[in-house]
Amino acid sequence: MAAPPRQLPLDLPNQPALRREDFxxxxxxxxxxxxxxxxxxxxxxxxxxxxxxxxxxxxxxxxxxxxxxxxxxxxxxxxxxxxxxxxxxxxxxxxxxxxxxxxxxxxxxxxxxxxxxxxxxxxxxxxxxxxxxxxxxxxxxxxxxxxxxxIDPAGDALLAAVLVKLFADRQLAVDEPTVQYLLLRMQRSVAGAKRVVDALDQAALAARRPVTRSLAAQVLKEQPALASQDEED
Known part of the structure; x- marks a missing residue:
């Protein structure tokens, strides 16, 4: 049986929430x-x-x-x-x-x-x-x-909250284990969080699947530049 066609992701800009209550x-x-x-x-x-x-x-x-x-x-x-x-x-x-x-x-x-x-x-x-x-x-x-x-570099609690917010900005529901998996393996900065969320958004759209821990593992393997320099295979 043929695999379902992959959806071509469109590079549409997401609109981050920039109100005071979103900070x-x-x-x-x-x-x-x-x-x-x-x-x-x-x-x-x-x-x-x-x-x-x-x-x-x-x-x-x-x-x-x-x-x-x-x-x-x-x-x-x-x-x-x-x-x-x-x-x-x-x-x-x-x-x-x-x-x-x-x-x-x-x-x-x-x-x-x-x-x-x-x-x-x-x-x-x-x-x-x-x-x-x-x-x-x-x-x-x-x-x-x-x-x-x-403004100091973000700590673990803030990075986890940033990941949740960035996924929410893209209307993506992601569970806590996936957030924690990313937190331990991605580049440890807000900019790194943005890049990994962008990549997961594109991958989820292309594969027509939700953002899960397995998808996160796949994306980090395929795009090692997104991972922490301290991360080992």
Whole structure:
């Protein structure tokens, strides 16, 4: 008897839930979450969230943007002539600030104009901007003065909750043994959780089967880059 045809998975973007009630609070993100919850009572009008890929920076930024009416702009897209428009609502999220990827002149102008207009600016980065090697001394001085709120790498409890949330975002029901199996074998980061859930979503759709422990084992075997470097065969 011929095997049933495999369904071609469509690369349709899932829409993660980015409301305040969807954010997974943990000790490692408590300070950053408290900052967003305290808006507009901030220690400074320009602040920076710092943490690894997938730590929740964009989620917190989305909560802030919804509450403040802020626009959201990738740091690499910031241009000096566009700064006034970027701050036109009185608040801005500048995402993914990384050394060597943005215009120093544009960022310096943005910081100056935000201070002049008393606008709110929330920046996100993987490393603290105070450590960037910059050609503009005045910009380096400005960035050293920006309060930084760090988000620590996720622990076991948060990673398990992230897996459950990511599966729920895709309307996939997954049992606890499967979650625990993945937790012990996947790359131990929120970004790693996202990649393994994406892969399982695609595999489940292609095979027309639910996400189970056996499917998880198959996907991790077929895509070893998803597994923890400490995982042994």
């Amino acid at each position: 997974l609070a943990a000790p490692g993100n408590a300070a950053a979450l408290a900052l967003i919850d305290a808006f507009p009572d901030w220690p400074a009008r320009v602040v920076c969230l710092v943490g690894p890929e997938g730590a929740g920076k964009s989620h917190l930024a989305a909560i802030f943007a919804e509450r403040s009416g802020a626009r959201t702009l990738p740091a690499r897209a910031l241009e000096r002539e566009g700064v006034p428009e970027a701050l036109s609502t009185g608040a801005l999220v500048l995402e993914d600030l990384a050394a060597g990827t943005f215009s120093e002149a544009a960022l310096f102008h943005l910081l100056n104009l935000a201070r002049e207009q008393q606008a709110y600016l929330l920046m996100t980065a993987r490393t603290a901007p105070s450590g960037f090697a910059l050609a503009t001394a005045d910009l380096a001085s400005r960035l050293r003065a920006v309060p930084v709120f760090e």
